[in-house]
Structures are given as structure tokens and as C-alpha cells.
Amino acid sequence: MPAVVAAGLGTRRGWPLRSASFRLDEDSGSGRAAVGILIRRPGQAAPLIDLLSGRAVAGYGELRVLGEDLTTQQGRERVRHRVGVARRGHGPQPAFRIRGLVEHAARLALPAGCDRHVLAAAIIDRLELTPWAEVPVRAAPLAIARRARLAAAAVHQPELLLLDQLLDGLAGQDVPAMAGGIRELSRDAAIMITGIDAAALGTSCDHVLRLADGILVGPQTLVSLGGEGRLGAAVG
Numbered sequence: 001m002p003a004v005v006a007a008g009l010g011t012r013r014g015w016p017l018r019s020a021s022f023r024l025d026e027d028s029g030s031g032r033a034a035v036g037i038l039i040r041r042p043g044q045a046a047p048l049i050d051l052l053s054g055r056a057v058a059g060y061g062e063l064r065v066l067g068e069d070l071t072t073q074q075g076r077e078r079v080r081h082r083v084g085v086a087r088r089g090h091g092p093q094p095a096f097r098i099r100g101l102v103e104h105a106a107r108l109a110l111p112a113g114c115d116r117h118v119l120a121a122a123i124i125d126r127l128e129l130t131p132w133a134e135v136p137v138r139a140a141p142l143a144i145a146r147r148a149r150l151a152a153a154a155v156h157q158p159e160l161l162l163l164d165q166l167l168d169g170l171a172g173q174d175v176p177a178m179a180g181g182i183r184e185l186s187r188d189a190a191i192m193i194t195g196i197d198a199a200a201l202g203t204s205c206d207h208v209l210r211l212a213d214g215i216l217v218g219p220q221t222l223v224s225l226g227g228e229g230r231l232g233a234a235v236g
Contacts, residue, residue, distance in 0.1 A: 003033070003160050003190035004052060005064045010214070012059035016047045018214035019061070024160075024190055034182065034191040036201030036208035037216070042088075042165060045194035045211060049087070049162045052192065054080045066159050081109065084189070086153035088146070088165035098140060098148045099124060099133040105152035116155075123151045127181045143174035147181055154185050161185060163193040167200035179203035 004024035011017045025033045039045045050056035052065055054076035066082050068075040094101055102124055106116035124133055129151060132144050140148065146166050153161060167178055182191060182204045194211075195201050201208050209218030 001067055002064075003066060004192070005062075007062040009051070009061035009063050010059050011047050011051070011056075014047075015214050016044065017051070017211075020048075020214075020216045022209065022216050022218075024192060034186050034193065034205045036198075036205035037192065037194040038198050038201060038208055038210045039194055039196055040212070041196065042168075045164060046087075048211070049085060049164050049194065052160070052162055053083045053085050081156070082159045084109075084153035084156065084158035084161045086149040086161070086163050086166055088168060089149070093136075093138040093140075093145055095136075095138065097134050097136050098129055098144070098151075101137055101148050102151045102155050106155045109156035119157070120151075120155055123155045126184065127151050127154075143170055143178060146170070146178060150178075150181055150185070154189070158189055161189045161191045163191065165195050167193065167204065168195045168197050170200065175200050175203055 002023045002025050004022070006023075007021050009017060009020040024035050037045055037048065047056065051058055051063060051070065054065070054070055057076070058071060063070040065079050068079040070076050070079060096104060099120065102120040103116060106114075106120050110116055110119065124130055127147050127150060129144065129147055132140055132148075135144070137145050137148055150163065150166060153163070163182070166182075167175060170178060179200075182193070185191065191204075193201060193204060198208060207218055209216045
């Protein structure tokens with residue numbers, strides 16, 4: 001089952017997304033799929049992230065995420081706890097230590113009775129953040145702060161991760177290091193990453209789509225709707 005199938009998806013207010021048709025498969029052959037969305041400017045992909053995470057309602061079109069119909073309120077409510085969202089953030093870093101940031105995300109995302117401390121420690125270790133766990137996010141290097149946001153998004157073991165510009169603005173070895181963490185998580189979750197840096201997206205993604213004038217364009221990921229316009233029609 002594809003993680004995401006969109007057909008003719010769009011938003012009316014401001015027209016940031018027009019008639020988008022695409023599919024994100026769960027399995028890429030070597031793990032779950034990772035697809036990049038190349039954007040022109042920061043913030044351009046936020047409506048798409050909000051739609052796929054069940055936080056916004058499409059103006060028109062059809063959208064299924066993890067088998068749930070996100071054109072319905074029930075579908076949006078059911079999918080939210082199965083998706084993880086990490087945004088780059090353009091304001092001050094949160095006033096947490098890295099371990100505290102991840103544990104705070106666990107408290108928000110996980111039901112009572114889960115061992116949130118154990119799950120937080122596990123994802124911190126998995127993303128090689130243990131040496132930084134007691135460092136304030138505000139004092140951490142940029143790449144470490146981004147990886148902490150990634151850990152917070154993944155602490156509840158989501159089936160789909162939506163990452164908004166986490167690779168943008170990194171330099172030197174920080175890009176492959178972050179990409180390594182993303183590929184590690186793609187063993188368990190389908191991933192969609194937005195960004196303005198095509199080369200950085202290419203380090204983590206199986207395919208890269210381009211969002212231009214509200215239209216998503218890219219090889220091997222466009223959905224051909226044919227005459228009926230139903231989800232799951234012919235996929236190129």
C-alpha cells in the first residue's frame with residue numbers, strides 16, 4: 001500500500017498547491033521510500049506538509065495517507081498519530097536540552113503507559129545524539145539541533161516522516177551526516193523531505209519532485225489519472 005496517494009490535490013487560499021498528483025510508496029527496495037520536494041523559497045511547502053499530516057483540509061482533490069482518506073475529518077484524526085513532522089524552524093531554538101526536547105515530543109505523541117524515557121533514549125542513541133543529550137538545543141551546533149528535531153519527530157515511531165527543510169543551510173560534512181540519519185529512519189518509515197537545495201535532497205531521496213507554481217513535477221512519481229480521476233489509477 002502506498003504511504004501517500006494524491007490525485008488532483010490543491011488548496012484554494014493563496015494557491016500554493018494546484019492539482020498535485022503523486023504517489024509515495026512505502027517500500028523502495030532497500031527500505032521505505034524517501035521522496036524530496038524541491039521548493040523555491042522557505043515556507044512554500046508548509047501547506048503540503050500540513051495536508052499530509054492531517055493538520056489542514058484540502059480545497060479540492062483526493063488524498064490518502066497510510067490508507068486513510070484525508071478528505072474526511074475522521075481520516076485526518078486517525079492519521080495524525082501515525083505521522084511525524086520536523087520543521088527547520090526560523091525562530092529561536094526551544095528552551096530544552098536535547099534529551100528534554102525529545103522527551104517532550106514523546107509526552108505529546110505517546111499515550112499514557114508508554115515508557116517514554118526508554119523510547120526517547122532509543123531514538124537519541126539511534127541518531128547518535130547521546131553525547132549531546134544534556135546540551136541545550138540553543139547551544140548545540142546547527143546540525144545537532146536539526147538532528148534533535150528529527151529525533152523528536154520520530155520518537156513515537158511514525159509510519160510516515162515529513163521533514164521540512166532540515167537539510168537546507170547545512171555545510172560540509174553536516175549534509176551527509178544528516179542524510180545518514182534520515183536513511184537510518186527510512187528503514188521503518190516512508191519519508192518526504194522538502195528543501196531549496198537540490199543537491200542536499202539528492203543525498204537522502206530516491207526521487208526528487210519540483211514544486212513550481214503549485215504543480216509537482218518529477219520523473220517516475222507522477223500519477224496519470226486517466227479519464228476517471230480516482231485514487232490509485234495508473235502510476236508512472
